[in-house]
Amino acid sequence: MTKRFYPSYDFEKQNSIPFDGRYLHPGSLVDKPYPEMPLIDAIHTRRTSRAYSDELVERETLEWLVSSAMNAPTACNEQQWKIIHIQNKDTIQNLYERGSAAFLKNTKQCFLICYNSKNDNPRWADYIQSGSAFATLFQLLAHSIGIGSCWICHLPNQNELKRMFNIHHNYQPVCLISYGYYRGKSKIIPRKHDATKIIMDEEFSSENLQFASHRKMLYRHVLRSIYYKIPPFFRKKLRKKSLKHEKKFYYEVND
Numbered sequence: 001m002t003k004r005f006y007p008s009y010d011f012e013k014q015n016s017i018p019f020d021g022r023y024l025h026p027g028s029l030v031d032k033p034y035p036e037m038p039l040i041d042a043i044h045t046r047r048t049s050r051a052y053s054d055e056l057v058e059r060e061t062l063e064w065l066v067s068s069a070m071n072a073p074t075a076c077n078e079q080q081w082k083i084i085h086i087q088n089k090d091t092i093q094n095l096y097e098r099g100s101a102a103f104l105k106n107t108k109q110c111f112l113i114c115y116n117s118k119n120d121n122p123r124w125a126d127y128i129q130s131g132s133a134f135a136t137l138f139q140l141l142a143h144s145i146g147i148g149s150c151w152i153c154h155l156p157n158q159n160e161l162k163r164m165f166n167i168h169h170n171y172q173p174v175c176l177i178s179y180g181y182y183r184g185k186s187k188i189i190p191r192k193h194d195a196t197k198i199i200m201d202e203e204f205s206s207e208n209l210q211f212a213s214h215r216k217m218l219y220r221h222v223l224r225s226i227y228y229k230i231p232p233f234f235r236k237k238l239r240k241k242s243l244k245h246e247k248k249f250y251y252e253v254n255d
């Protein structure tokens with residue numbers, strides 16, 4: 001077998017995004033989009049962004065991104081995505097008040113990825129996989145032209161979203177993507193695991209597995225289920241109180 005050498009990624013050596021040794025500054029891409037960014041740079045320098053500039057992303061740009069992300073693989077090559085684009089302030093506020101991720105209320109643009117879930121392989125939930133493949137490509141492409149994004153699953157239950165957006169009964173919402181032109185910088189946070197610890201040969205190895213406490217998870221799961229079963233009107237009333245239970249991962253730095 002030919003042995004090929006793939007060097008480890010060095011942020012200092014890439015030329016795609018200004019890097020000051022600690023932070024990446026993807027904002028430079030807003031004025032100088034770089035759609036030819038090497039794929040390896042796009043993958044390593046994309047970080048979730050939850051705060052965006054006031055300037056809206058134009059429709060044409062969104063369409064370009066969507067048509068490019070539609071090259072994502074799909075189960076049986078069905079390509080059955082539908083994208084519900086949301087810019088209406090009241091709708092975004094409504095999503096927030098019903099219990100979606102808190103930062104969403106400061107967002108101006110987002111979309112719900114929906115996918116046809118009526119197929120012959122429901123056990124593998126392949127509609128989620130096909131929708132997720134789209135989301136991944138969208139985020140990478142958007143990044144290369146100065147648009148940051150966040151994948152959001154902290155949302156009301158699927159049926160509630162289906163009613164809110166009048167989604168066809170054969171379709172399921174997969175996730176919400178907020179997006180906008182970059183405003184902040186992002187910290188390089190090393191990945192949690194080494195690839196050598198992820199790859200298992202031939203069968204699953206249960207050595208050194210780490211899990212969150214079962215009790216804590218069960219508690220959060222029950223709390224979340226009860227919360228989203230409360231009628232939206234009362235949930236809106238509770239929203240400020242429920243914020244402290246929200247799990248947050250914010251690490252990007254905004255000016």
Ligand SMILES: Cc1cc2nc3c(=O)[nH]c(=O)nc-3n(C[C@H](O)[C@H](O)[C@H](O)COP(=O)(O)O)c2cc1C
Pocket residue numbers: 046047048049050101150151152153154155249
């Ligand atoms: C399936 C999924 C669900 C996510 N849901 C949320 C969410 O509800 N709220 C949020 O702020 N970020 C959410 N994220 C973004 C993650 O928090 C983020 O990807 C993670 O912290 C790693 O950061 P990175 O994307 O910069 O590598 C989600 C990401 C994925 C893939």
